[in-house]
Amino acid sequence: MDRDRFIQLIAVFIVAGCLVASAIMVPLVNSQRRELQIGFDVEIGDRVPPKYAIAAAALGSFRGIAVDALWYRIERLKQEEKYFEANSLAQWITILQPRFPKVWAFHAWNMAYNISVKTHTADERWDWVMKGVNLLRDEGIPLNPNATGLYRELGWIFFHKMSQYSDDFHWYYKQRFAQEWQEVLGSPTEGATTAQTLARFEPIARAADQYLVFSRLTRDARKTLADLGEQYPVYADSFAAMSDINLTRASELLEKLDAQLRSEDPAVAQALEPVREAIEDQKRRAATDALSMLYEDKPETRPVVEQLEALGLALDVDTLRRIGRLIMFLQYTPIETFMPWAERNLDPADMGIAKMLLDRDLFQGLTSFMPFLRAKVLVDTYNMDPALMYELMELYGAIDWRHPAAHGIYWSFLGVRRAGELLNQTKIDYINTDRQVIHGLQQLMHFGRVTFDPINGRIDLMPDPRFIPAYEDAVYGSRAAVEQSEITQREGTVRNYESGHENFLIKAVLYSYLYGADQQAAEYYKRLRDLYGNKPHNLRDGRYTVTLDDFVMGQLLQDIDMQSVSRQFIDAMIMRGITQGVANTRFDVFERFLQVAQTAHAAYNKKRGQVVNAATGQARLGLPPFREMVVNTYVQFMRNPNAPLIERSRIYRSTPLPLARACYPKFFQDVGKQCEEQNIDMSRAFPRPPGLTDEDLQITPPAPAEDEATIQRQ
Secondary structure, eight states: OOHHHHHHHHHHHHHHHHHHHHHHHHHHHHHHHHHHTOSOOHHHHTTSOHHHHHHHHHHGGGHHHHHHHHHHHHHHHHHTTOHHHHHHHHHHHHHHOTTOHHHHHHHHHIIIIIIGGGOOSHHHHHHHHHHHHHIIIIIIHHHSTTOHHHHHHHHHIIIIIISSSOSTTHHHHHHHHHHHHHHHHOOOOTTOOHHHHHHHHHHHHHHHHHHTOOSSOOHHHHHHHHHHHHHSGGGHHHHHHHHTSOHHHHHHHHHHHHHHHHHHOHHHHHHTHHHHHHHHHHHHHHTSOHHHHHHHHOGGGHHHHHHHHHTTOOSSHHHHHHHHHHHHHHHHSOHHHHHHHHHHHOOHHHHHHHHHHTOGGGHHHHHHHHHHHHHHHHHHTSOOOHHHHHHHHHHHOOOOTTSHHHHHHHHHHHHHHTGGGSSSOOHHHHHHHHHHHHHHHHHHHHHOEEEEETTTTEEEEEOOGGGHHHHHHHHHOSHHHHTOHHHHTOOTHHHHHHHHHHHHHHHHHHHHHHTTOHHHHHHHHHHHHHHHTTSHHHHHHTTTSSOHHHHHHHHHHHHHHHHTOHHHHHHHHHHHIIIIIGGGTOHHHHHHHHHHHHHHHHHHHHHHSOEEOTTTOOEEOOOOOHHHHHHHHHHHHHHOTTSOHHHHHHHHHHSOHHHHHHHHHHHHHHHHHHHHHTTOOHHHHSOOOTTOOHHHHTOOOOOOHHHHHHOOOO
């Protein structure tokens, strides 16, 4: 046999071997493609929208080549900063390869970050940021439900782009986001406890379980399994497994477990009966129209739905936001003012909703219907599970869903929960996504209390001590772990750990004290003294040997000295007391801010109240009397034409009577002219405080010129 023929035979054998090997590998490759959800087959392809399946079928095997060419072109365009062109090509890749998570992540990031900053108006920026959010939330994640990276990217947009402060338009994002979610879920009770917040949200979570979400066990069934796991620890893992899988698999697992338990432990089998009944009820409800079930359970809702249909309104997010918007106006506007405004400005559909809201006969029906509509919109429009939202509130506290960081926590938490369901998730994806949950909790601790006035669109984010324990547990673990001797024995990283934890405890004391959580402030101050009071630098300064009141004042005054803004700080504290305390009828917060301001006022006057100039012999006077500063700040706020009269009226009506009496003579003339210009009845919006006579109202000395010129408000 010559050499050429031998080489040919060897080549034939190699090709044959490769063909055999490839044939053997095909089932394994196809199995991994299904697990990784990166391809189409009968099982997966029929669950995607038609546009994706048609595009994939049309190109067939050439789809991969097309995607590679487009992706190469996108990288070139990105380097050339041609983001709009890259955006168009990325959209094509998502259609050709919807199971490719990285292109979804790039596409969303490109819109939310690269393209948005190329626009010129706040509305345009908001539109592009939300396009990035909607792309991941409505398409990318549903098509790749176990791609942890997509949850991380979505959570990051909420956390970094909206709730942080790096974007020039971040306050606009916060305002638009708060308005949208107040329209969707209503205004939460300011300062509510976790129990009160859960009670308010519970009907929405229950409506989702009863009428809308049938892919998993209901919240009540999962709680039953958790309780049984504590009661029968030997079966705890099996019960937990049923809670974390879809309804079909949970039903199959329950049947197998039930067969085992009936012979081994009949009592446990009997205890599982409520779970079995819940599964059967869900199967029945899944095959029934949601509205039919709602009418059967709550007949009073039928007239409400019929009335909305008569107005030409569907049961969707647009209708819910219309209703929510009018509820907001009614909350902040007297009826006698609202109705004339509504007749002039509302379209027929909105006017019909307004009449429904004021109809006593429909009140009970609306009360029963709103949780259903809110749950339906959360599931259908926002791709969110109300039961998981409820679970996060149980786990972390009174989450306000008007805050973007709350949504960052939701999507990051969901990504962590689903991280182990596929093989294509790396450890770094899991760690970074889990870390975003912690960052979100930190954000809620520092800025989690949302104060939003929908009338003028003003929003303020204040510290919320309710999230301090959840953040501490997430970062430092259980409180007992901080005091473990094995931790304190290690040097190096422990020094940084202790420094960070000490600073955290200081913040915890300040936030808790300033916002009325007195017991929590005392507990954290005790821990601060016990853990770090004996440190050399603290013993030298006597930092934690003073009372809680003196410690808080010392920390605040230290900041004042550093910034040289004593007068502005005092005025700001008074303003915060008015806008954060009186405006929300939180008089404990009002008194706390006044106490801080008064302490700072006394300390400043004691330290710098009178300084004699040796050259001239002249003395520089200290701050005006504190009561005078409170009155002047309040009067300036009431006179301010940039603050809507409706807002000022609401705050005035909640003002303590002594303060109202002291201030009313100083602002009623200016405010009266403003009311007259806007056709508002002064006697209704700003009624005269009891005890003030006409003679009193003639005494209207202006505030000193120096005060008017130098006091600055936040």
